[in-house]
Amino acid sequence: MAKVTVSLDADLVVEVMVLAGVGSPQDAVELVVRDYIARGHRTEARTAAREEELRAVELKPREEG
Template sequence: MAKVEVTLDAELVVEVMVLSGIGNPRDAVEAVVRDYVARGHRTEARTGGTDARLREIAGEPKVEEG
């Protein structure tokens, strides 16, 4: 898997570490991001992929009437 380096505000990272209970900054931020992505997948599974349909609608050309 490709790696990406991101610069974050130290206070934000410390808060993530405290809230997650993880002592390593990189692991704490990774855990939060993975949780956020997993939550999004669970929501899509429950709602039947509404977001996918909205993306399709947004990408379709608009027909002007009148």
Template sequence: MAKVSISLDAELVVEVMVLAGIGSPQDAIEAVVRDYVVRGHRTEARTELKDRNLREVDAKPQEPQG
């Protein structure tokens, strides 16, 4: 996997390390990014299922009105 180097504010990194309970700055930031990606995938899965159900309801023929 390719690596990327970035600069972050030290206070921000220390805060992440404390909140995550991880002693390595690299590992702490990586854990936060991975968690963000996983949450995004879960959200996509939930909204996709809801959208699919709504499309199925809209696709059903409706009875004549009035």
């Protein structure tokens, strides 16, 4: 996999290291990025499931009484 080098503010990275509980700046930032991606996938899955439910309701014929 290709690698990318990014410059970040040291205070920001130290805070991420403390919150993530890791001693390596590389590992801390990687954990944050992986978590962000995973949250995005979970959100997409929930949104897709909700849209499927709404489509199913819209497709049901109305009962006329």
